Amino acid sequence: MHPKTISIADYTYNLPNERIAAYPLEKRDESKLLVYKDNVIKEDVYKNIAAHLPEKSLLVFNNTKVIPARIVFQKSTGGIIEIFCLEPYEENKEYNAVMQKTKSIQWKCMIGGASKWKEGSLEKKLKIENEEVIINVRLVEKLSDAYVTEFSWQPVHFSFVEIIQQIGETPLPPYIKRKPEEGDKERYQTIYALYQGSVAAPTAGLHFTKEIFSSLVQKNIATDYATLHVGAGTFKPVKAALMEGHEMHSEWIDVTMHTIKNMIANVNHTVVAVGTTSLRTIESLYWLGVKTILYPEIIPADLTIYQWDVYESPLSESTYQVEEALSSLLQWMEKNSKEHLITSTQILIAPGYQFRIAKAIITNFHQPNSTLLLLVAAAVGNYWKNIYNYALQNDFRFLSYGDGSLLFIG
Structure with missing residues (x-):
């Protein structure tokens, strides 16, 4: 068969x-x-x-x-944009190297609230090791089944894995009808x-x-x-x-x-x-x-x-x-x-x-x-x-x- x-x-x-x-x-x-x-x-x-x-x-x-692949941004107008990172959109497909990239990186993503985000970049500020970090994300391209987004950050010496560990949430499966909790990280x-x-x-x-x-x-x-x-x-x-x-x-x-x-x-x-x-x-x-x-x-x-x-x-x-x-x-x-x-x-x-x-x-x-x-x-x-x-x-x-x-x- x-x-x-x-x-x-x-x-x-x-x-x-x-x-x-x-x-x-x-x-x-x-x-x-x-x-x-x-x-x-x-x-x-x-x-x-x-x-x-x-x-x-x-x-x-x-x-x-598992990486904390779900990232929530809030627009200056108050609208919520949820980005779910699917996989790197990079020529180098070696994940360890990709996750250690600094300065910027492109990811294929699903986006919740995409209709509210037609142009411009989203911004998030946080502290990593007592340094203030500014993270920006912009839309690069719309694919048939997803979007390409580019993350960039200052200071540039931090790796993407350090960034996403700070800003992302545990990506629980869609059939678990609750928000991620602290215990889910482990x-x-x-x-x-x-x-x-x-x-x-x-x-x-x-x-x-x-x-x-x-x-x-x-x-x-x-x-x-x-x-x-x-x-x-x-x-x-x-x-x-x-x-x-x-x-x-x-x-x-x-x-x-x-x-x-x-x-x-x-x-x-x-x-x-x-x-x-x-x-x-x-x-x-x-x-x-x-x-x-x-x-x-x-x-x-x-x-x-x-x-x-x-x-x-x-x-x-x-x-x-x-x-x-x-x-x-x-x-x-x-x-x-x-x-x-x-x-x-x-x-x-x-x-x-x-x-x-x-x-x-x-x-x-x-x-x-x-x-x-x-x-x-x-x-x-x-x-x-x-x-x-x-x-x-x-x-x-x-x-x-x-x-x-x-x-x-x-």
Whole structure:
């Protein structure tokens, strides 16, 4: 089955508003955990997750860090303009370098109250390290789905990450119907978050604690990290009747040679993606490797994954083993002098997808009619309905601040 023919109406369920978690639990690892394997559902809590994982498993986490991407400005006339930073609009797509930029920077943004802001710049004053800072933002360009804005500031020696940390708010998802609070700064962030760039949290990782990591070590379960900067597109609703009419969001990934080598070393063990973003990343690595086999001279700008790549020839005809594909990707990186693979992926994982690397996924419960629910259905087949019905009937909390699941693929 080609995912283009999927009707999104077949991937819905009734999610009452009261089942959407507005706040996280006080203790991260006390969240409920649904475990699914071989058509059997069990129930536990996250702090016991190691007991449900095979020894010598490899867990791959997304170590992206959420930036306070929602910024509110007030016009001199009193009107409120809300700017939601989506992604840098810069030639250099290396997020660490972008976030360290000084003086000025351009971002692709969504703007609330854009009709009230037709010209001129907005200004905000604040203090950073006892220095007064004046921040200006102006409209540069209107895109089909967003705006380009340019932030500039004085004094110019501050970095953009220092600026946004002072003026921005935690970008809670649109289905959490409340304003961000002080506690969200810490709780809407994984404890291992490292690289600034996401506008939404990789929420499966929110449940993990130091105690859980200790329990993984005790069971000889390895961990590694990749980076996928989560965009607002993760909440993009599917409005088309068939998936052929839906444009999948693209997100930036950053994976080291060390992580790819670790996956090759664990190819015969259980590789577990912690979250849908980690899953999209590690599965994309296989297909990127196949591209380097098929097109050995491919340039870095062209080594990316588009929405339908993996379902259409020549990639769809791939019979390459994981080790072959990843080894080829490593050789390409060495040839191009790259310690880090930085590229984008638009991969759509939906029923009909054949998993290549991941053997299980740890993930929260997702919205009806979403591409994330399609991903779950790709992993567990039509049994997703039983899993979600069980969660609804047994008081599991849903979405970003809710409970989660460990789903074995197959």
